[in-house]
Amino acid sequence: MTSVQGARARARIEITAAIKDEARKQLAAEGAAKLSLRAVARELGMVSSALYRYFPSRDDLLTALIVDAYDSVGAAAEQALAATDAGRAPDALARWTAVCRAVRSWAVAHPHEYALIYGSPVPGYSAPQDTVGPASRVGLVLITIARDAFTTDGIAPPPLPGRLRPEAERMAADFAPDLPPALVVALVAAWSQLFGIISFEVFGQFNRIVEEGEEFFAASAARLGQDIGLLSRA
Amino acid sequence: MTSVQGARARARIEITAAIKDEARKQLAAEGAAKLSLRAVARELGMVSSALYRYFPSRDDLLTALIVDAYDSVGAAAEQALAATDAGRAPDALARWTAVCRAVRSWAVAHPHEYALIYGSPVPGYSAPQDTVGPASRVGLVLITIARDAFTTDGIAPPPLPGRLRPEAERMAADFAPDLPPALVVALVAAWSQLFGIISFEVFGQFNRIVEEGEEFFAASAARLGQDIGLLSRA
């Protein structure tokens, strides 16, 4: 009985994975807007209605791909931090740049999944609540690095313009009450700027402009880290 | 005869504009990937084959929309600079932030056209050479501001990592031989980071995180300007 259930569950997991793999192929070929359940089913030798046992609608399949992508890049960021920490206690700037480079490497290696989560929104699709957790994993890693640097080194955040103080205090209260509002604002800005560099590279805006993408990115990411106050070995 | 030709030419211009307007509506509703000549024709009460007199292919229509979008945001940037200079000679940082804010305002007001040029690439479409000129207008405005600040104030660019020197010299030689390579690299980085903040706002990544988008952006853009060495009134 358990073995039957186990076999069924295994089959279900395998088929679910096969559907997502095929959907990812189509993502690369046609884009998220044209992702088609029927085409996925056809390619898998199934009939379209059978897919509804696994994904109740096309949008749910899209959501699964989005969650997978966020989890994939989030795991890459978390692993990069863990790997950096695995040696001896590295300085804050080294942790920051290691994570940034891991995110860029993931993006370059998975451009279509990157476009799915950090590119133009898919018309007619609105992300459900399920995506919020996975979507915040990279940001949480960056917050962790800043928090550690603040509590151990007492890093000084950049100055905060007066007009932005209410917004800064709200942001800090919302998701990092233990950090100075100025640091939270700087962190959010650095976070978005980081993905600006990555998007320009992945989406081709750097064509004929930046050729050594990895070197250029590493230097820019290090500057971003310094700008929020992260220190290298004193 | 000239009047007939004039009328014909006028009609052609009007119809071309109507086609592009309708195509922009579809861009908003369905996204660039699903832009369809037939749907545009139907909405205009024309037959699809008639559209080919104005745009030889779907990709050519797409190219026209892309060129228009680049020209639109480029003109916004240029006008913002001219308007800032129209008063008394403003400082470099004021010129920079004025242009940045104009670009953001344009993006927020035209999210779908913004997505067309700065979002995920359209699958199967590759931009022809015609887009290169319009695409560089915003960048040229930023270069102008940096050049003026360098020649009049002699601003000091941020340090350049040694590994990046060959790339920096190539970049400077390519499109700003009169500027220090370190400044060119910093400028390109700031340029991409600028659009990182804008993309996060326009594409919804700031949902539930940044609420005062304009204030947040203005402060971040000012910091970007300072980071490349721009000075406010001494």
Next chain:
DNA sequence: GTCTATAACGAGATAGAC
């Protein structure tokens, strides 16, 4: 209960004959 297959719907795209 879990799954797949058949058939159908309404909407839209596409190709070609005229």
Next chain:
DNA sequence: GTCTATCTCGTTATAGAC
């Protein structure tokens, strides 16, 4: 330019295999 026949799509209802 028009019309028509034939595709695709997402989705549902239904029936039967395991």
